[in-house]
Amino acid sequence: MLALSIGFGIITGGVLALAALGLSLLFRTVKFINFSYGDTLALGAYLAVFFNTTLGLSLLPSALLGMLFTGIVGVFIHKVVVKPLKETVKAGPLTLLIATMGLAFMIRNFILIVWGPDPKMYNVATQEAMKLGPFLITPTQLMAILISILIMVLIYLLLQHTKLGKMIRATADNIDLARIRGIRTESVVVWTWLISSSLAGLAGVMLGLLGTVDSQMGIEVLLVIFASVIMGGIGNPYGAVAGAMIIGITMEVSSSFALSEYKAAIAYLLMGVILLLKPKGLFTR
Amino acid sequence: MTSLLEAKEVVKDFGGLRAVDHCSIAVGKGAICGLIGPNGAGKTTLFNLLAGFYKPTAGAIFFKDHQIDGLESYEICLLGLVRTFQIARELKNMTVLENMLLAPKDQYGEQLWHAIMKSQKVRDREKENLDQALQILEIVGLAHLKHELATNLSGGQRKMLEVARALMTEPEMLLLDEPTSGATFEETRKLMAYIEALRKERGLTFLIVEHKMEVIMNLCDRIFVMNNGQKLAEGTPREVQQNPQVIEAYLGA
Amino acid sequence: MEGFISFLLSIATIVAIYSILTLALNIRWGYTGLLDFGIAGFFAIGAYTSAILTSPSSEELVFGVRHSLGFGVPFFGGLLAAAAAAALVAYLIGIPTLRLRGDYLAIMTIGLSEIIRYVAVNEKWLTRGSQGIRNLPRPFSGHSNLLDALFYFLLVLAILLILYLISQRVYNSPLGRVLKGIREDETVTEALGKKIFKFRMLAFVFGAAYAGVAGSLWAHYSGSIMPHEFVPDITFLIWVSLTIGGSGNNKGAILGTLVLIGFLQQATRFLPTIEGYTYLVPALRLMVIGLLLILCLRFRPQGLIPEKAVRMEKES
Numbered sequence: 125m126l127a128l129s130i131g132f133g134i135i136t137g138g139v140l141a142l143a144a145l146g147l148s149l150l151f152r153t154v155k156f157i158n159f160s161y162g163d164t165l166a167l168g169a170y171l172a173v174f175f176n177t178t179l180g181l182s183l184l185p186s187a188l189l190g191m192l193f194t195g196i197v198g199v200f201i202h203k204v205v206v207k208p209l210k211e212t213v214k215a216g217p218l219t220l221l222i223a224t225m226g227l228a229f230m231i232r233n234f235i236l237i238v239w240g241p242d243p244k245m246y247n248v249a250t251q252e253a254m255k256l257g258p259f260l261i262t263p264t265q266l267m268a269i270l271i272s273i274l275i276m277v278l279i280y281l282l283l284q285h286t287k288l289g290k291m292i293r294a295t296a297d298n299i300d301l302a303r304i305r306g307i308r309t310e311s312v313v314v315w316t317w318l319i320s321s322s323l324a325g326l327a328g329v330m331l332g333l334l335g336t337v338d339s340q341m342g343i344e345v346l347l348v349i350f351a352s353v354i355m356g357g358i359g360n361p362y363g364a365v366a367g368a369m370i371i372g373i374t375m376e377v378s379s380s381f382a383l384s385e386y387k388a389a390i391a392y393l394l395m396g397v398i399l400l401l402k403p404k405g406l407f408t409r
Numbered sequence: 410m411t412s413l414l415e416a417k418e419v420v421k422d423f424g425g426l427r428a429v430d431h432c433s434i435a436v437g438k439g440a441i442c443g444l445i446g447p448n449g450a451g452k453t454t455l456f457n458l459l460a461g462f463y464k465p466t467a468g469a470i471f472f473k474d475h476q477i478d479g480l481e482s483y484e485i486c487l488l489g490l491v492r493t494f495q496i497a498r499e500l501k502n503m504t505v506l507e508n509m510l511l512a513p514k515d516q517y518g519e520q521l522w523h524a525i526m527k528s529q530k531v532r533d534r535e536k537e538n539l540d541q542a543l544q545i546l547e548i549v550g551l552a553h554l555k556h557e558l559a560t561n562l563s564g565g566q567r568k569m570l571e572v573a574r575a576l577m578t579e580p581e582m583l584l585l586d587e588p589t590s591g592a593t594f595e596e597t598r599k600l601m602a603y604i605e606a607l608r609k610e611r612g613l614t615f616l617i618v619e620h621k622m623e624v625i626m627n628l629c630d631r632i633f634v635m636n637n638g639q640k641l642a643e644g645t646p647r648e649v650q651q652n653p654q655v656i657e658a659y660l661g662a
Numbered sequence: 663m664e665g666f667i668s669f670l671l672s673i674a675t676i677v678a679i680y681s682i683l684t685l686a687l688n689i690r691w692g693y694t695g696l697l698d699f700g701i702a703g704f705f706a707i708g709a710y711t712s713a714i715l716t717s718p719s720s721e722e723l724v725f726g727v728r729h730s731l732g733f734g735v736p737f738f739g740g741l742l743a744a745a746a747a748a749a750l751v752a753y754l755i756g757i758p759t760l761r762l763r764g765d766y767l768a769i770m771t772i773g774l775s776e777i778i779r780y781v782a783v784n785e786k787w788l789t790r791g792s793q794g795i796r797n798l799p800r801p802f803s804g805h806s807n808l809l810d811a812l813f814y815f816l817l818v819l820a821i822l823l824i825l826y827l828i829s830q831r832v833y834n835s836p837l838g839r840v841l842k843g844i845r846e847d848e849t850v851t852e853a854l855g856k857k858i859f860k861f862r863m864l865a866f867v868f869g870a871a872y873a874g875v876a877g878s879l880w881a882h883y884s885g886s887i888m889p890h891e892f893v894p895d896i897t898f899l900i901w902v903s904l905t906i907g908g909s910g911n912n913k914g915a916i917l918g919t920l921v922l923i924g925f926l927q928q929a930t931r932f933l934p935t936i937e938g939y940t941y942l943v944p945a946l947r948l949m950v951i952g953l954l955l956i957l958c959l960r961f962r963p964q965g966l967i968p969e970k971a972v973r974m975e976k977e978s
Contacts, residue, residue: 217765230956481852498847511851519836
């Protein structure tokens with residue numbers, strides 16, 4: 125029983141890690157918390173549902189298209205909301221946080237208007253769980269976690285070994301210095317939004333595959349993502365991944381001990397404890 | 410006579426970098442002392458250590474024989490040691506007068522009940538503070554701007570406000586961080602005269618970080634020179650000016 | 663005619679109650695700069711405290727759990743207790759969280775408000791779970807429906823007025839100055855001898871008390887409360903109200919609430935509801951409100967009534 129919970133925790137954690145990675149990457153570069161991240165994630169899930177059930181595409185292209193469109197939405201958010209606010213009214217991180225909260229409500233209710241309040245599901249055949257060591261896992265879940273790991277590795281390689289990655293890291297460390305050194309920081313920021321939001325979209329699709337797709341999933345998962353990011357140390361993307369795994373496993377394990385209604389509350393409490401004891405996170409660089 | 414402010418063998422490390430390296434300085438009551446040194450010498454770090462903004466890695470700091478390293482900045486202010494900031498930090502969306510009235514200690518009106526009730530005690534204290542504020546503003550030449558938003562002041566005016574505001578806390582000693590940067594010649598002269606007057610009439614003590622040599626040499630009784638995190642020399646302005654190590658530090662830097 | 667007056671009274675009462683919430687947020691964010699996304703939580707605590715205390719005693723089984731709370735406390739007792747309970751919770755939560763930087767506080771306060779909602783749903787012995795608490799009494803009732811509504815509105819209005827005057831007093835006082843100083847530049851305010859944590863806590867707790875009062879007033883206006891009412895949407899509406907009205911000043915807070923809640927929320931009640939799509943209009947409303955927030959931040963960040971610098975009395 126415990127093993128099952130841990131297993132499911134790893135899967136959940138893996139998907140959360142993808143989302144946490146995206147948020148953390150974004151924060152490192154733009155230095156404010158994007159409150160619309162959760163609903164962007166939900167949008168990704170819904171878009172994939174659209175491609176999958178309405179347009180009849182199979183799962184993989186639907187997911188990819190969902191991811192792509194979500195990425196574009198991210199860029200849109202930057203160009204249309206964040207950048208003008210920063211430039212015209214010199215909005216600081218707190219104001220931008222509030223603005224993205226407004227965006228979150230816009231996206232969430234847009235989803236409601238277009239797709240309605242009933243939960244949606246993807247067109248996948250019901251599957252049988254296989255036994256993998258002490259864990260029970262369906263092929264979809266296995267695929268989810270493998271893709272998560274793959275993407276995370278790709279992101280790592282991107283950041284460490286490509287020119288774009290180096291530029292992203294330089295901009296994140298010191299945007300003024302980066303600009304002086306000739307890096308086109310605006311492009312870097314746009315790329316970061318694209319990557320971050322795409323990760324959100326993909327995470328949304330996977331979360332939807334593991335559970336259901338409903339209009340409240342954005343806000344519900346957002347707080348858990350925050351917990352992961354804070355646990356890992358805000359601004360530390362790999363820490364966020366680790367934080368997500370810890371939170372995912374803790375949530376599932378604690379819910380198996382008959383606290384299942386408070387599952388998300390456990391994540392908040394854990395986050396609260398970390399903020400109290402080690403506000404810089406467990407894995408500060 | 411024990412010094413009013415004393416730093417004993419203070420060390421401050423930032424990661425692998427040692428910004429302040431076993432510095433010891435002592436400022437006597439009623440003195441006007443200067444802290445100078447080339448850029449990167451560690452003056453600002455030492456200053457921030459004295460004001461309680463950093464905790465020393467090693468060593469101790471005493472004010473009026475109280476050990477103050479490790480105290481919060483508000484506690485240090487309440488003991489009678491107040492600081493100003495290098496880049497003036499005026500409270501932008503508050504008026505000059507509001508900036509001034511924020512500072513006095515022990516205001517009854519800061520307690521919720523008294524604030525709501527607005528008792529006579531509160532009103533009397535407000536009047537006292539108002540009078541004192543207007544007096545100081547008059548001397549520093551800002552009285553005509555009392556209802557102006559602090560953000561609308563010129564650079565020099567904002568630095569004057571910094572000093573004026575600090576005085577409202579009724580300190581025994583002031584740590585001034587480049588008080589004349591951005592000030593006009595006239596404003597600088599006025600400030601120097603004011604500092605002298607404060608020392609003479611109220612026995613206030615000063616430690617000033619400055620780059621303008623005319624200010625330091627003409628105002629200070631005693632000067633501490635820092636270089637590479639260490640105290641390079643100390644003495645009267647004349648002694649320091651003629652110190653070969655000091656000359657080399659400034660020219661060689 | 664009576665129907666129309668009744669309708670107006672109900673909008674007015676709701677606006678007045680929500681205005682108290684906006685005043686609460688104004689104390690925390692407008693004065694002190696605390697990024698608080700948890701107002702809905704304290705609203706809930708106030709509502710439930712008052713509801714639990716003022717319900718007539720009863721004994722029943724709810725979802726298989728025995729619920730036997732209900733103390734029949736009179737209305738004003740419930741009101742005061744609501745304020746006290748909210749203040750107490752704020753104090754306890756504040757001790758660990760108010761040391762956090764701005765954006766973290768935002769996250770923690772949402773988390774808190776959601777935890778409170780979970781407790782309301784799950785602790786059925788206390789709150790009757792998602793069935794909620796019903797049959798809440800109103801003071802001065804027992805006359806015609808119209809008169810009852812009028813009395814209650816006047817009561818709420820009186821309380822709003824008192825709280826407004828208190829807020830104004832605080833704003834113009836030395837305390838208000840310190841809070842503003844913290845909002846403008848915490849480092850300087852601390853360097854001038856003010857213990858920041860104490861003042862942040864004060865603003866947090868004081869705001870909580872206001873929210874608690876609003877919660878109690880809401881519970882008795884509504885007659886019944888359920889956990890799913892106290893969602894972050896409320897916090898969001900209050901934020902938009904304050905931003906539109908003018909953060910930092912209380913007149914703006916009330917005006918913003920009137921504009922937002924009064925017009926947008928209630929006026930659109932007249933829009934037709936399409937059969938089977940009852941979620942459409944509320945969702946559209948919220949979308950528009952979200953857009954309004956962003957537009958306001960972009961084009962008129964100071965709000966409808968900008969904060970005016972405090973004029974000193976008895977100036978020479």
